[in-house]
Amino acid sequence: MSELLQAVLDSGEKNDLRSLMSEIRADEKQYLLRNDIINLYNDFCNKCQKESGFKQNSHLSKLIYYTQEIIQEDSNLCFIIRSKIAAQEVYRLTPDLSIETMSVQELLDTRDRLVNRYNPNDGDLLEIDFAPFYDYSPIIRDPKNIGKGVQFLNRYLSSKLFADPKQWLESLLNFLRLHQYNGIQLLINDRIQTQQQLSEQVKNAIAFIGTLAETEPYEQFRFQLQMMGFEPGWGNTAARVLETLSILDELIDSPAPQTLEEFISRIPMIFKIVLVSPHGWFGQEGVLGRPDTGGQVVYVLDQAKNLETQIAADIELAGLSLLNVQPKVIILSRLIPNSDGTLCNQRLEKVYGTENVWILRVPFREFNPNMTQNWISRFEIWSYLETYAIDAERELLAEFQGRPDLIIGNYSDGNLVAFLLSRRMKVTQCNIAHALEKSKYLFSNLYWQDLESKYHFSMQFTADLLAMNAAHFIVSSTYQEIVGTPDSIGQYESYKCFTMPDLYHVVNGIELFSPKFNVVPPGVSESYYFPYSQYQERVESDRKRLEEMLFTLEDSEHIYGKLDDPNKPPIFSMARLDKIKNITGLAECFAQSKELQASCNLILVAGKLRVEESGDNEERDEISKLYHIIDEYNLHGKIRWLGVRLSKTDSGEIYRVIADHQGIFVQPALFEAFGLTILEAMISGIPTFATQFGGPLEIIQDKVNGFLINPTNLEETANKILEFLSKCQQNPHYWQQISQQGVERVYSSYTWKIHTTKLLSLARIYGFWNFTSQENREDLLRYIEALFYLIYKPRALQLLAEQSSR
Incomplete structure (x- = not known):
């Protein structure tokens, strides 16, 4: 039983709890949220002339503070208590204060009954549970470390290196062999075949480079390093190459989290990036302020520009300029034929002030020209996203002349497309939500049927579940975006357990303690926004x-x-x-x-x-x-x-x-x-x-x-x-x-330099994790695909039929 409840029952406040429950039952609301509960408690204390000490410091006040929701059913009350971040307990209290622990399934059934959407004679509802797929992954223990996934992963990986150096050094060697650019081998060549050779040749190379001037350009000693087994990618000067090889040498001899992150962050493996943002009017001029077009456009454009700058700097430092390695960033959006004076009807648009950043617009297929020729609300686009992803894959392969190295989704629709592209192209997928509508619209999942004709939340919430679980890593702007605060639920946390009555129950929608979550705030474009005093x-x-x-x-x-x-x-x-x-x-x-x-x-x-x-x-x-x-x-x-x-x-x-x-x-x-x-x-x-x-x-x-x-x-x-x-x-x-x-x-x-450095470091480390771990994601991806085809796609086709008749 909850310690908070037990403390009230063991104290002299038992009758106060009974009286408060009576006040709650007299309230017209059947479903009380935290603000309702606190207001009702304050009214109760005032009515009963309770002293301020009781109001603020009693056992009952603590119970009320941590109670997130109360549901009335008959004469019983269901208390949903969140005494810790990212964890909840559910209890049923009867008028005589007998207490029963409720399972997640019982809670969801109770919510269904609240909206008259539960009939046991109809049989059971589909239960979605992602928990088993996280059994094989490392899990963060302390809620304070949620959102610091990469630090946790580095500690985990370096401990594995230390525990079984032979296996992990073999993985590291194979990982270094992977990297190429347009068919040109990077980092190491066939002269290094074993872990032992890697360790020996790193030390030989360090000794050789130590005889050179620090400023000696890499081109001057490139061929000597190639004879030792090292290809371009270690640095642009003797000092930089020496530094990088020394980090690797330290990692081989005594692995530590910081050393691992420092080394992996230097590996040149991210050159081509896709940022997916399908909805709205995506452009550089004349779009802001239009429906569905605001902060996300600004964010994605700034991120794209600064990613190019950072990748170019990384390429220069890695010594790859001599191979004419060029970063390329593509913002994948939707082409709108009736573009209302904007450039949203242009297939390709270069982003101002960049060398190789482009907006690539792919149209929705012409299922219904009345719809697809024009702007479509972000709540209405779900019918077109699967075929859009198929068409976009073809366009991206042509533009990149190969696969990208990283796909970043934005918002629910962009993340779903990013998942579909990542699955087909076998590329690392990053999720960025910007906003999860489920948190913005109160009771939107509970009353989804009433809202479906306007918002189509059944598809959006399903898309969120699929994309966030499929993602290799998730970037949030804040900690509370993931798990909220001590007195409020986070956006991602709201997907942990919820019901879509008559559609499905989510008993475990996301593992909040997974190291895939990372807080990486965006920056400000300093060329446009700077102090008035300048x-x-x-x-x-x-x-x-x-x-x-x-x-x-x-x-x-x-x-x-x-x-x-x-x-x-x-x-x-x-x-x-x-x-x-x-x-x-x-x-x-x-x-x-x-x-x-x-x-x-x-x-x-x-x-x-x-x-x-x-x-x-x-x-x-x-x-x-x-x-x-x-x-x-x-x-x-x-x-x-x-x-x-x-x-x-x-x-x-x-x-x-x-x-x-x-x-x-x-x-x-x-x-x-x-x-x-x-x-x-x-x-x-x-x-x-x-x-x-x-x-x-x-x-x-x-x-x-x-x-x-x-x-x-x-x-x-x-x-x-x-x-x-x-x-x-x-x-x-x-x-x-x-x-x-x-x-x-x-x-x-909050600068873009901080943001892009961290984001690229994450992409490299999660790429390394996915390569070296024994985790098999195929079962997870098959489960996600099954949900996509069994739940999402039929509803998307139904919406398409409705739109076609308009």
Whole structure:
């Protein structure tokens, strides 16, 4: 039994628990989430006039704190308790306080009954369980180390090397033999046949190179090394080659995790990368702000550019320039024939400022021209992804003139395509979710049938399960994206155990303690986003133009609202107009605070200005809502709403103009998986207020380099902003202090150099793990394929038939 429950029963609080259960049963809600539970508990304590010590420190208060959900069924209560991160216990409590442990299956049946979707006479439902496939893999023990998979894997691999050096050195030798570029052998040749020869020749090579000048170019002693058995790839100078061979020598003699990571990270094995991002309008101009087109496009473009830069630097250091080795990065997206003035109808587009980074657009097959000729919502594209992957494979093989070395999926659709491509091409697959919709839409799995016609979650959640389990490694932007916080469930954790009533039960959807999870935050594009104080890098004409646009320009087509006093410091936000981004919530917060209106202006760069211009239902609703708030609270003269699409150059300068005016940036999302705009604002030097729900909790250290807000509590949010403004009035240096600490936070932890170095290191180490481990993934992949063909594909074909009749 739960220690938390037992502690209550063994104390004098037993009757309090019984009374609280009575209050819960009197509540209309049958399904209480954590906030509901805490609110009900607080009301109970107030009603019973409990002292603050009981309210906060009693055994009952601890039980309530760790209770994630309560489900009412008849007179019984089902308590889902999460006393530890990534672990839950489930108990049924009867009115007389008898307690039964519930299995996962019983919990899922209870949830089904809650929505009247359970009938034992219909027979059992399909159970999806991935747990057996992780029995053969190393597993992390401590929840604190979740998301540090590569460090764990290095310790595991080096311990194996130490325990059985003969077997592992044989694996290392075979791994070094693998590497080629366009048919040219790299690293070692046939002169080294055994582990013993490898060890001896490494020492001979070290002795030889030690006689050379450190700056001696590799070309000058290339042939002497080839005679010893070493091909290009060890370094570009004598010093670099000596360093790399010395690391290998140390690894052979006394394997250690750090040595292993350092060595594998130097192996030249990643030259060609595919980034998969099918949905939305993927382009470099005129796309941001369109439906389904925002942060992911920015992220993928920046990642692609910086991956090329990093691979090129690695190639140079490895001494492969003499072989004319060139990195190539392809962003695989969807070709949209009716491209609405964008370049999304072009098959191939070179990415600006790069040598060999391309957007490759592959069209969906013409099952239904009315659909496939046009943009398709990310919720509607599931019918086309299997054939898209088949067509994309052919296009990629032609563009690369062979297979890529790494495939990185983005979002649910991109990850599914990445899995299908990886399976067919036998290439390492990396998963990046950006956002898992299951966490964003409350009870979306439980009521999926009611939502299916609009969102098609049955396919999306199935795709997520398949791709995340198939991936060789998963990159998340934050720790809590995986397993949340002590009082909230992580996005991936939400896939651990859930029901899709009438479709399937997931009893173990993902192993959260698997070393495949790694936290690698994205960076900021420093060429566009940099501190406002770097005046020498700013273009004065751009600054003046954007300052006028933000504060005074009259343009009824693109700007709504005129400021009575443009000199007031601005509260600024920039995001799409959809529910989750909650721009209307910020407007309402501003509208309900007379003090904020007296002190500041509200300036929003958000989507379109007119309902009729949008093809997205959610955006149309938010446009109408924003106008309603402005009129209801008479915000005229205090708000500016810019319905413009900005280039990245203008986007960066707009932040800096806001900083010039001693403004603040507010990111009010109801949930934010990471928050690139937060990094952009912080590096520009704007004091930043951001939602506490999601990634910003790890970016911002509250009241040190920014501020965390609860966007659902409008009064509290307004008060936090007012408190900051008050401190700025009392201390003229306070605004500057928070500004500078925000800039330093980004430069220390969130640059693309840090991101790409780590990502490429991960790809190499997981490539080494997959080669050397005895783990057989074929059984896992067969299971995933079975689920794909038995669950996903029939539903995708059904959706295709529905779309064809429209």
